[in-house]
Amino acid sequence: MVCFRLSLGPGSGLLLLGLVLGAVSSYALELNLTDSKKATCLYAKWQMNFTIRYETTSKNYKTVTISDLGNATYSGSTCGDDKNGPKIEVQFGSGFSWTVNFTKEVSTYSIESISFSYDTNDNTTFPDAKEKGNFTVYEHVIFSIPLDDIFRCNSILTLEKSNVAQNYWDVHVQAFVQNGTVSTKEFLCDKDKTSTTVVPITPTTLPSPTTTPTQKEKPEIGTYSVNNSNGTCLLATMGLQLSMTQDKVVSVININPNTTDFAGSCHSQTALLRLNSSNIKYLDFVFAVKNENRFYLKEVNVSMYLVNGSVFSIANNNLSYWDAPLGSSYMCNKEQTVSVSGAFQINTFDLRVQPFNVIEGKYSTAQECSLDDDTILIPIIVGAGLSGLIVVIVIAYLIGRRKSYAGYQTL
């Protein structure tokens, strides 16, 4: 993948007046886009290469790697306006072009899509290509980054689609740059994060015990979804309450769906739902398939900003919650707890999730949690007990009546 630093001025309806470009090292690309006031709206610096496989006239396949981007130009790159988000367009070599565009949400911005085009009419790069013409691979990405953070990924990110593998590394990108100043706050890609490992829980002075909410009200129910090229691929409806323990102090946070952004991705064996807001850097729910016929919640990763400015991060990829058959959804109306670690729990309310096989944007039949089953069972048991009692009373009454009637007859 690509590392960009993109940012857009406060008025996103600005026209791009200045475009400052400069290649730092031979193949590192760098772009500093400015708006009409000459303020930086987007900054990006990254490296990339592409491996393309194509069929030859002799029915063989050849691969070619495009890594020399020394002569790149950036025409078409723009800060965006009210209707269109910012975008980076790069042209290089003989007929290659590469475009990435960005969108803005409430408190985040996203890398929305990446597309790469190549022209097999170029006989030097694609000798004996069977099909001559211009080909484009398009990838809908939706990768969210907190507003005013610069995305950084030194690790290699790879996108593979059709016959093209795209590698990106040393990526720094910030779109929607605030006040013309590229941020110093980095938002790392997962691969860079794992190389620095999870931040340990640092003792902090959190809300004093007197302000510790004990009986917090029920969180509002939010609906979250993830789309891919086939439409909605993941659905989740739930009220979420996060409970963190630090220094024996429990803080409880209800997630407000109105101010929470969501994104994610769907694959055949895994699916990701990522929530973020001004105080939640990210809250990831990772679903997986097991035994080829069931799904479950396998992993939760969270990173939150605490009141004192420190960061609380926890990850657990060995969970087993919300288990249901593929092709159905999992439902639990009762409050349920996902225990991510001793210090971090998520309480869910009116939960319904379907991370795989969503058809036409709707939930499939639900498999209910055992808690909900209990709530159905109890009335049944009580009901059965009551009706049993009624039968006994009725029988007793009838017997008694018959006896007295019989007795009356004999008189």
Ligand SMILES: *[C@@H]1O[C@H](CO)[C@@H](O)[C@H](O)[C@H]1NC(C)=O
């Ligand atoms: C393309 O980039 C990857 C990742 O940095 C690197 O491993 C590979 O050697 C590069 N290929 C070429 C031909 O430069």
Ligand SMILES: *[C@@H]1O[C@H](CO)[C@@H](O)[C@H](O)[C@H]1NC(C)=O
């Ligand atoms: C991003 O680019 C793709 C294709 O290049 C286009 O279909 C899509 O509408 C663009 N999105 C935005 C928000 O401009």
Ligand SMILES: *[C@@H]1O[C@H](CO)[C@@H](O)[C@H](O)[C@H]1NC(C)=O
């Ligand atoms: C941008 O400038 C405005 C006004 O000067 C200020 O209120 C705001 O906090 C600044 N934003 C950032 C991200 O620096």
Ligand SMILES: *[C@@H]1O[C@H](CO)[C@@H](O)[C@H](O)[C@H]1NC(C)=O
């Ligand atoms: C879209 O649906 C088709 C047919 O079900 C499937 O083959 C393809 O892999 C799906 N694409 C994505 C991105 O899920």
Ligand SMILES: *[C@@H]1O[C@H](CO)[C@@H](O)[C@H](O)[C@H]1NC(C)=O
């Ligand atoms: C969220 O938005 C809805 C509709 O605008 C509103 O009724 C509700 O009170 C809001 N919830 C919170 C927690 O702000």
